[in-house]
Amino acid sequence: MGQEVTQLKGVIWLAKVLIVYESKFGNTRGVAQAIAEGIGQVAGTEVIVSELKGVDPDQLGLFDAIIVGSPNHIGRATRGIRKFTDTLGKCDLTGKLVAVFNTYIGGDYQKAMSKMEKQLAQRSPGLKLATPGLSVKVAGMKGPIADGELPRCHQFGAGIAHQLSDRE
Ligand SMILES: Cc1cc2nc3c(=O)[nH]c(=O)nc-3n(C[C@H](O)[C@H](O)[C@H](O)COP(=O)(O)O)c2cc1C
Numbered sequence: 001m002g003q004e005v006t007q008l009k010g011v012i013w014l015a016k017v018l019i020v021y022e023s024k025f026g027n028t029r030g031v032a033q034a035i036a037e038g039i040g041q042v043a044g045t046e047v048i049v050s051e052l053k054g055v056d057p058d059q060l061g062l063f064d065a066i067i068v069g070s071p072n073h074i075g076r077a078t079r080g081i082r083k084f085t086d087t088l089g090k091c092d093l094t095g096k097l098v099a100v101f102n103t104y105i106g107g108d109y110q111k112a113m114s115k116m117e118k119q120l121a122q123r124s125p126g127l128k129l130a131t132p133g134l135s136v137k138v139a140g141m142k143g144p145i146a147d148g149e150l151p152r153c154h155q156f157g158a159g160i161a162h163q164l165s166d167r168e
Contacts, residue, residue: 014046015164016062021069022052022078027103027143028071031136034150035067035101038157045161052080057087064164065097065130068120072104072112082119089123098127099160101134101153103145109135130160 017039023029032049039047048063060066068084070077077085088098100116102109113133120127134156137146 012044014044015064015161015167017045017047017065017067017160017164018055018060018063019047019049019067019069020052020055020084021049022071022080023069024071025142027136027138027145028069028101030143030145031101031103031134031149031153032067032069034145034153035069035134035157035160038154038159039161041154041158042161042165044165047157052084055084057091060088060091060093063096064167065099065160066093066127067099067101067160068116069101069103070116072102072109075108076112076115077102077119081116085116085119086123088120088127092126093124094126096127097130097160097163098124099130099133099156101136101156103136103138105138105141109137130163131156 019032021028021032036047036049039045070081102112113135117133136149139146
């Protein structure tokens, strides 16, 4: 039996954020965790970090913001993340915030990012892009994440969390 709520004054509403990623060598996972740390620095948000395979599309509606991360694989997101982006378009997520991030070793990394953003905008026009995407450099194919990149991840997360708290 659920408890009846008779007094709402003083109740703190937490905005829920899902960070979903794929990661072969752990770098994109590390970025996801650093973004979560940044979100955690802002009061009023709750964040779940999950590998793509752990995400149930039926649960996506529970979140106020969804952040999607992928390694750059041959100039674009992984096949799994591209498929997930299509899935987002099939769910009713109108008005929710979305953001993307990727990891790369070099080359035209912005191209991969703009492909991710374009696919999102096409498939899920109802989602609101919280911020331009974050591209994070890794020092080699297997990493590690390059020096100076983690603070950018924290800032990225905190910026999204502030947007959510401003919405309340
Ligand atoms: C199949 C494959 C293709 C890749 N293609 C690119 C690429 O086109 N541009 C690039 O900058 N990095 C490329 N990379 C490097 C990855 O983006 C980099 O290793 C990434 O940070 C790994 O993230 P992960 O540890 O989360 O798997 C590629 C890596 C793999 C495995």
